[in-house]
Amino acid sequence: MDLLNALVAFTNFVIVPATAYGAQLALGALGVTLIYGILRFSNFAHGETMAFGTMSVLGITALFQSWGISFGPLPTALLALPFGALITIALVLSTDRVVYKFYRKVKAAPVMLVIVSMGVMFMMNGFIRMIVGTDDRRFADGARFIIKAREFKQATGLNEGLAIKTTQAITLVVAIMTVAALFYFLNKTRTGKSMRAYSDNEDLALLSGINPERVVKITWILVAILATIAGTLYGLDKSFKPFIYMQLLLPIFAAAIVGGLGSPLGAIAGGFVIAFSEITFTYAFKKVITYLGPDGWKPDGLVQLLSTDYKFAVSFAILIIVLLFKPTGLFKGKSV
């Protein structure tokens, strides 16, 4: 029985990665939920928006690196982030102008907009692949670790090491800053309040003189910023592969629905629920259980509930359970 080592192993392999992944999902789900709250459709192009944002950041990072600009121990991509977000904002605003605006004018059914977003997804997908190709790219520079496993072992004298990657810490810090700024904006500023009013009751908001086109524009700007940050953090933490972002669509939607579509707080909670359950269910607990059991005893198998390839099944199962028992999500979302 070795509680401390078990705890360290569990932290190292489950808590740390799940926290980073959860923050990334939460930021992605926030984008989905904002569009749902204001524009009232599920945006299938959100994964590609994230990929586009990451691609822009990637390009600017390469530019900065060629100029010799770096951010010390932090990745250069963080410096490039605002510029990448600007490019993404320009893209989504022009997409809205050219594509989505028409359907708002004719008051198309929400499901029509979902199909439209499928077309946008296809186009962005092709565009991204034409620009950067499909290769796997790593763009995290600077220091790789904040705490190295070996140093941790030496400092504490434990058998198990605890490693925290710079990108994981950055993910959490940036996500907290972003969410704080977003909530400040939504709850304290006039524009943010008008957005919430529009989301809660469109007719009353219109009646009180809120300009719907302005609300929509600001929503898209926020969504572009969130998507760029979420995509870049995910890309920094793992690596940038364009097709991965389409696969992220399912956990992101699951997070948004589990939390309650249209509820920003719910999106964050949903992101962490999905991330923690995906990683807990697919982690092999052999090591942890060996420490917890009596000395010299080992479990036979890996003690892994599901193989890692079934992580989608986990987010899906949670989605279904929530849909069955609490259709509006954990934090009462919309159910139009």
Place this chain on the structure above:
Amino acid sequence: MTHVVSQNEQSRMRPPKYFACMALLIIAVGFFESWNSALFILNFGLISAIMALGVNLQWGYAGLFNVGVVGFVALGGLAAVLVSKPPVPEAWGAGGLQVLGALVFGLAVIVGAIALWKRLSGSKYRGLILTAFILIGFFIYRAIFDPAVAAIEAVNPSVTGNLGGLGLPILLAWPVGGLFAAGAAWVVAKTALGLRSDYLAIATLGIAEIIIAVMKNEDWLARGVKNVIAIPRPVPYEIDLQTSPWFLSLAERFGSDPITASTIFVKLCYAALFLGVIILLVTAMELALKSPWGRMMRAIRDNEVSSEAMGKDVTKRHLQIFVLGAAICGLAGAMMTTLDGQLTPTSYQPLRFTFLIWVMVIVGGSGNNWGAVLGGMLIWFLWVQVEPMSLFAAEQIVDIFNIGPDLEAQIMKRVIYLRHFSMGLILLLVLRFNPRGLLPER
């Protein structure tokens, strides 16, 4: 989606005209490229048309939003393997029955959990007891399942390593593929229908991912990513044709060399089979559409509230049509695997088998079966042809601007993704300027 009655001369002449144009396009490929590629486009076009018919049934007749087409197609492919491949007796001996037993046990746990949930209503510890029940059930299931799977996968892993199939004729796999897909669709529909439409979409997206994940990982079932090759055929093999005298004389009569003639003959046999299926399906669907059942479905689609007030069970009808549509997608999946002669789970990409099918339905005209067939053929044609066209265009640009070989290689590698871009563009243009599609609903 209003229902406009327009029976004038022009709209009645439209389908034959458009289909003639489609035929001309394919014949043009035959003349300018080769008859083999023309027939390739025709065969896959027909299969895509069947998938589009399935989605059209769900979306056009009932307004149900299914983005899990790829999963149902993959289940059809699985059926092709499980029905037609010969069984592997050693694997069955090693743990076949044990695997089946584990699956039955797993099912029993799920059924038991549902029963327990109902029985315990009102109890304070309902959630806790149920979680414990499911967890214990899961560990027992894994304890039965895992060793059996390990034993099966150890049997001659380079060739089989799976249980094999039933060794029945491949044509039987087509309806079985439909049944598999219908079963999966029933489970999805039972949980997600009756909730809002977006939820059904996400649920189908999820089930498709899971089906693909199962097919990639469960090697005992259909070898996973090791692929299954040499799936039996319903039509003769080229090699046999090339040695049979009647075929050689036939090839001579057409003045063609036996090798090319044999490949074309095989493709023509498939085309005939697929055409037969399409004619059967479209006739059945058209008859259904004109029957009281079809009118009821459209009434439900156009106004759920009033249909419910008229005493129609909307959720039940939706369940019915969702299962039927998925079955058609499964049938198409089995047909496609038969045509390919192999099952490669990694090839089931949602972009190709879900979203592209949607482009077909929308472009063809949702609610119109002939439109779905036309859209399936046309979009498949473009999907195949945009790639060489964009490569050709890129070559011209490279020549004009004198671009170096390094950059040229990069451009050539990426220009193929113009096909994704153009499909999205076509979808958006049709939605914006001709939302009822090429052949609108009558």
